[in-house]
Structure formats: structure tokens, C-alpha cells
Amino acid sequence: MPVVNVKLVGKLSKEQKAEISKRFTKTLEDVAGKPPKYVYVVFDEVDRGNWAMAGTLFSDM
Amino acid sequence: MPVVNVKLVGKLSKEQKAEISKRFTKTLEDVAGKPPKYVYVVFDEVDRGNWAMAGTLFSDM
């Protein structure tokens, strides 16, 4: 039942998201014995105008 | 002051979201005595390409 949320600035390709999901799920199975069928991986791709670091939006850097 | 977040794959209709909000809010009032005016229900409709189960994106199933 783990729910993994990946929040990042910008976009990933479909292939990157597929590969990350596969590896994260395998990691949770190998390291913590979590059955893959209960592992959710959810991506949250945030626009550069909606994320600031050090007080400045990425879209302004 | 409860904040209820509903995260799911794909879309719900406007009518479904209205009905779910109504029932969730009533449940929190009936069961836990929470005043409706303080209950927020927020929907997060996630694209099938952004959610994986068992290591596979829904868009690849």
C-alpha cells in the first residue's frame, strides 16, 4: 500500500516516467517486501511559474 | 477544518464531484460533528500517464 508521490519542476517523458515507476516499485519490493501490485507511483509535474527556490520562481531564473 | 483530498486517475464529471463533495461533507458532520462550512473537499484528477500501479503507468496498461 505505499503511495509514492514524485513532485518536480517541468516535464518528464513518458519513457522516463515508466522507467522511474518500474525502478521505484522494484526498490520497495526488494528493500521493504512491498508487493508491487499495491505500490502506486504518482507524478506531479509542476510548471516553472509555480515553483520557487530561494525566493525566486524557476520561470524568473 | 477538515481538508479532504481526493486523488484519482482520470476524470470525474461535474455531477459526480458535486455529489461526492456533498456526501463526504455530510459524513464528516454526522460522524465527527464537523461543521460543513469548515469542510473542504479538493479533487486532484491525475492523467493516466502520471500514475503507475505495480510498476506500470495506467496509460501503458
Add this chain to the structure above:
Amino acid sequence: MPVVNVKLVGKLSKEQKAEISKRFTKTLEDVAGKPPKYVYVVFDEVDRGNWAMAGTLFSDM
């Protein structure tokens, strides 16, 4: 695959959480056709010293 997060100030009893989980899950089945076995309901009971409304912590009200 809906994941419902309920965030609130203070504690609910075990019975309240059981009843809310049951009703939320049934609502998602009835209104949106979501199979109960894929519905997660997660409670996040926040301490009064960690939640502010109108700029004041609940523990200071």
C-alpha cells in the same frame, strides 16, 4: 485507485475513523463506480499547535 486524504485538527476515535472510511469508500463506489478494494482512505490528525486559522494556531485560540 482513489487515494483519499483526510487532514484535520485533533483526534478522531477509532470508531469514527472506521465509519468515515466505510462511508467514503461506499460513496466513491456508488457515485463514481470505483471498486472498494482500490480505495484508500488515510487520516492525518494534526496537533492543535501545528494548525493555524486566520493567522492564529488552534492551540492559542
Add this chain to the structure above:
Amino acid sequence: MPVVNVKLVGKLSKEQKAEISKRFTKTLEDVAGKPPKYVYVVFDEVDRGNWAMAGTLFSDM
């Protein structure tokens, strides 16, 4: 390393988000000594059809 998530109904302008990010980051530095370079501020602008208060979606008010 604080991650600040601001979730709200509707949209803010680019200027509003830039100013809020700047002030939030400065607040965390001034009040809690957090180095600005480790402060993330992330905005989540939710559609009026995806947020309910008191059991009614904002889009239905």
C-alpha cells in the same frame, strides 16, 4: 529544507506568486533561520470545479 505548498482555488498572477515566494522565504529565514536556498515554495492552483466548501463546488456557488 522546508517545502511550502500553497493550495488555492483559482489563479494568481505571476507577480503575485513571485512576491508571495519572496516573502514566505524571507519569513522562514527571519523567524526560523532557514537558509533561503533550501526553501521551496510550490503553488497548486485548483480549478473552481475541483474544490468544494460546505459541500458545494466553488463552480456551483
Add this chain to the structure above:
Amino acid sequence: MPVVNVKLVGKLSKEQKAEISKRFTKTLEDVAGKPPKYVYVVFDEVDRGNWAMAGTLFSDM
């Protein structure tokens, strides 16, 4: 109706949380016109053993 979540490693004092809540709420009022009574600020103080940066838990640094 903004909900602001502040997630950080370790603990803040009661006074720090009160002051941050006050300033964040005022910022949202001044910059975005949000009525204070609808602003929630929620703190999530994460244990050093539950947060990793650069692949290492803070408790191992």
C-alpha cells in the same frame, strides 16, 4: 481558502510557528487579497530519520 502546508525537518518552537502563521496569512491577504479567516497554515515537522537529501537521511549526516 488557501491551504498552506509547511513541511520541514525537525521541530519549530510554538513561538516560531505562531509567527510564521501570522506572517504567511498577512502575506496572502496583502498580496492576493485572501481573507485571513479562510487561510489555513499547517505544519508538518518531519523526523530527521524520515527525510533524505542527496540520498542520505538527515539522521545519518
Add this chain to the structure above:
Amino acid sequence: MPVVNVKLVGKLSKEQKAEISKRFTKTLEDVAGKPPKYVYVVFDEVDRGNWAMAGTLFSDM
């Protein structure tokens, strides 16, 4: 700047969390070119009485 949140029922050992953090961070570097120093992995270990599946709390199964 990816923030990875891992939410699960029950506890992991310190060693499991360290290993998962290491592998997740390496995956994001290898697959998506994310610099490790900007990758946060945060664990949220939820009590069995606070998570329901199929309408039943884990503590009642």
C-alpha cells in the same frame, strides 16, 4: 528539485529508509538527470489505525 514522498502503513527500519532513499535518488539521477543534491525523499509512516483499504482500517483487518 524533485520531492519524493513515500506514504505507507506501518514502520520501516532505519536501514530500509536509508537504502530506499539512496536508490530512489540514484534512479532520478540515472533516468532523468536530476542532481542528487536537489532530491528530497520524505517518509510518512502512517499508523494502522489511520489507513483504510476497501473501507476497513488496517487495524481492524
